[in-house]
Structure formats: C-alpha cells, structure tokens
Amino acid sequence: MKKTILYALCMILSMGVRAQEDLNKDDRESIRKAREDAEANIDSSKIWTTGGVFQLNFSQVQLVNWSAGGVSSVSGLAQLNGWANKRKGKWAWDNSLILAYGLLAEQDKRSTKTDDRFELNSRLGREIGGPWFASALFQFRSQFVEGFDADIDTLKISNFLAPGYVLFGLGFDYKPSKKFSAYLSPIMTKTTLVYDQDLADAGAFGVDPGVFEITDIGDTTGFTQGKNVLFQMGAYANVFFTTDIAKNINFMTRLELFSNYLDNPQNIDVNWETLWTFKVNDWFAATLNTLLIYDDDIDILQKQDDGTFKTGPTTQFKQTLSIGLTAKF
Structure with a gap:
C-alpha cells in the first residue's frame, strides 16, 4: 500500500x-x-531618418546715371539638399539628393548660369564587423539646362545629360561615426553620357567624336555621328567629413577620386567639395561653397594671353559665397 x-x-x-x-x-x-x-x-517611419535643407539667395543692383560706371543686375540661387537613410539590423541604406540652380541677369546682356547641379547618391551596405560595411554604391550627376562658354557666349559647352555621369560599384564602407566615412572600391564603373548630339559629334567629355567619310580624292561621302557613351572601369574612393567648428559654424567636405584602369590610370579624376555654413538664426544663414574638379577626359577651351585658344584637361574651380533664406525640414 x-x-x-x-x-x-x-x-x-x-x-x-x-x-x-x-x-x-x-x-x-x-x-x-x-x-x-x-x-x-514597427512603424517604418522609425526605421527611416529623413531631412533636408532648402536655401534661397537673391541679390539686385540698380544703377541710374551712376558716374562710377557699372551695370544693373539681378541674381538668384536656389539649392536643395535632402537625405533619406534607413537602418534595420545589420543593413544600412543611405540616400542623398542635391539640386542647385543659379542665374545672373545683367542689363543688355544674356542671362548666364552661376550654378547648375543635379546629383543623386545611394549606398546600400551590410555590416561585416564593427564600423565596416560591405556596400554597393550608385551615383548619378548631371545638370538641368544648356551651358555656354564664358568668353564665347554663343558656344554651347554642356546640356542636360551632356554630360551625365553614372557610377556603380562594390566596395567597403568605413563608418566609425556620423561625422566621418570612407568608401573604397577596387571595382567601380563610370559611364559618361553625352546625349546632345552636337557635343557628341565634337567629342566632348571624352566620347569618340563624329568622323567625316572622305574618299581618296578628298570628296566627302558621309558622316558617322559621335558616340553618346563612354565606359570606364577603375578604382574609386569617397571620403566624407563634417564637424561643428563652433555653435553656429559647420564645416563639411567630400573628396572623390577615380582612376581608370582602361586608360591612363595615373591620371586621377578629382571631385572635391567643401561647404562652410554660418548660421545667423533659424531662417537665415551664410554659406561658402567650393568645388574643385579635374577630369582627364574633359577638354576645356582656354583663351591664351596672345588671344588664341587651346583645349585640354585642366583644373576647374568654383566658389560661391551667399546669404539668404534657409529652411530645414
């Protein structure tokens, strides 16, 4: 029991x-x-970080019987910088959009551009250890409207998608903080688009120019149009840094380097931008922007001291100092 x-x-x-x-x-x-x-x-809006800055600058000079000389003028510059970044688990997807257009109108003269920029960047990466990511990068750059030579204002030298640049490649992204990042790619494709046939026929931006078909006795029998696309493959680096120098002063710089494996790899293309922002209040700010470019495939028409002209690759530099309305969103 x-x-x-x-x-x-x-x-x-x-x-x-x-x-x-x-x-x-x-x-x-x-x-x-x-x-x-x-x-x-989880609400997808909590995964995404979005924002942007819109700037509008305007200046005007009116001269009437001015003994010191000069001309009346009006100028304006609008710029938009936007971003949308996503973080989920080990994945990171960063996107940015830059739009800018500036115009100068002087009395009795043709209006000229002071800025013209369209740029889209996208980078998708997966964390592989610490601050390192294996990433794919895409970039598109072009402009909105036609551009003309400063010395010969009837000579067209650029247009929408002439040039247009498309970069795509795989590499490694080092992001130890929000202030600094470095992207390195041993395999990057760079495609130059020239979809203005007049410029393509002239061989602008490195594409093969148009060729006249000529017989042995000198007669012209036809014309082969210039190519619209130039393909390159090489190594690429992109370094970004930003910091607050003081309470209302911010500094940003971005450096891009590209070496073409297929032709003159020692001639490195450079795209280096800096931006100083001096904040006055929530609605007004002054900015100092510089952009330095060297592209071995771009021949620039240059006027010499003796009045003659020559073409060839050279360093391009642009500096813009402006103050105006600034709105963040």
Missing part, C-alpha cells in the same frame, strides 16, 4: 514537472512569436 501511494505521488510529481516544462515551452514560444510580431509591426 505504501509502495502504491509512493508510486502515485511520484507519478503526480512527474506529471507536474512535465506540465511545467510544457508550460514554460509554450510561454517561450508565445514570447518569441510576440517579439517577432512586434518587430514586424
């Missing part, structure tokens, strides 16, 4: 322990499912 009671007690205890184990197992499974459901139902 005692053995029977003892056996029954053991059975009851073992059933209780087993039931508790089943309950714990069910609880763990319920918790796991609840966590997965919560992660799946």
Whole structure:
C-alpha cells in the first residue's frame, strides 16, 4: 500500500514537472512569436531618418546715371539638399539628393548660369564587423539646362545629360561615426553620357567624336555621328567629413577620386567639395561653397594671353559665397 501511494505521488510529481516544462515551452514560444510580431509591426517611419535643407539667395543692383560706371543686375540661387537613410539590423541604406540652380541677369546682356547641379547618391551596405560595411554604391550627376562658354557666349559647352555621369560599384564602407566615412572600391564603373548630339559629334567629355567619310580624292561621302557613351572601369574612393567648428559654424567636405584602369590610370579624376555654413538664426544663414574638379577626359577651351585658344584637361574651380533664406525640414 505504501509502495502504491509512493508510486502515485511520484507519478503526480512527474506529471507536474512535465506540465511545467510544457508550460514554460509554450510561454517561450508565445514570447518569441510576440517579439517577432512586434518587430514586424514597427512603424517604418522609425526605421527611416529623413531631412533636408532648402536655401534661397537673391541679390539686385540698380544703377541710374551712376558716374562710377557699372551695370544693373539681378541674381538668384536656389539649392536643395535632402537625405533619406534607413537602418534595420545589420543593413544600412543611405540616400542623398542635391539640386542647385543659379542665374545672373545683367542689363543688355544674356542671362548666364552661376550654378547648375543635379546629383543623386545611394549606398546600400551590410555590416561585416564593427564600423565596416560591405556596400554597393550608385551615383548619378548631371545638370538641368544648356551651358555656354564664358568668353564665347554663343558656344554651347554642356546640356542636360551632356554630360551625365553614372557610377556603380562594390566596395567597403568605413563608418566609425556620423561625422566621418570612407568608401573604397577596387571595382567601380563610370559611364559618361553625352546625349546632345552636337557635343557628341565634337567629342566632348571624352566620347569618340563624329568622323567625316572622305574618299581618296578628298570628296566627302558621309558622316558617322559621335558616340553618346563612354565606359570606364577603375578604382574609386569617397571620403566624407563634417564637424561643428563652433555653435553656429559647420564645416563639411567630400573628396572623390577615380582612376581608370582602361586608360591612363595615373591620371586621377578629382571631385572635391567643401561647404562652410554660418548660421545667423533659424531662417537665415551664410554659406561658402567650393568645388574643385579635374577630369582627364574633359577638354576645356582656354583663351591664351596672345588671344588664341587651346583645349585640354585642366583644373576647374568654383566658389560661391551667399546669404539668404534657409529652411530645414
């Protein structure tokens, strides 16, 4: 009898322990499912970080019977910098858009551009250890309207998608902080687009120019149009840095380098931008922007001291100092 009671007690205890184990197992499974459901139902707006800055600058000079000379003029510059970045788990997706257009109108003269920029950047990476990411990079750069030579204002030298630049490659992204990043790619493709046929026929921006078909006796029998696309492959580096120098002073710089494996790899293309922002208040700011470019495929028409002209690659530099309305969103 005692053995029977003892056996029954053991059975009851073992059933209780087993039931508790089943309950714990069910609880763990319920918790796991609840966590997965919560992660799946996270508002996507909390994963994305978006923002931007819009700047509008304007100046005007009116001269009437001015003894010191000069001309009346009006100028304006609008610029938009926007970004949308996503973080989820080990994945990071950074996107930025830069739009700028400036115009100068002088009395009795043709209006000229002071800025014209369209740039889209996208970078998708997966964390592989610490601040290192394996990343794919895409970049598109072009302009909005036609551009004309400063010395010969009827000579067209650029247009929308003439040039247009498309970069795509795989590499490694080093991002130790929000202030600094460095992207290195041993395999980057750079495609130059020239979809203005007049410029393509002239061989602008490195594409093959148009060729007249001439017979042995000098007669012209036809014309082969210039190519619209130039393909390059090489190594690429992109370094970004930003910091607050003081409470209302911010400095940003970005340096891009590209070496073409297929032609003169020692001639490195450079695109170096700096931006100083001096904040006056929430709505007004002064900015100093510089952009230095060297592209071995771009021949620049240059006027010499003797009045003649020559073409060839050279360093391009642009500096813009402006003050005006600034709005953040």
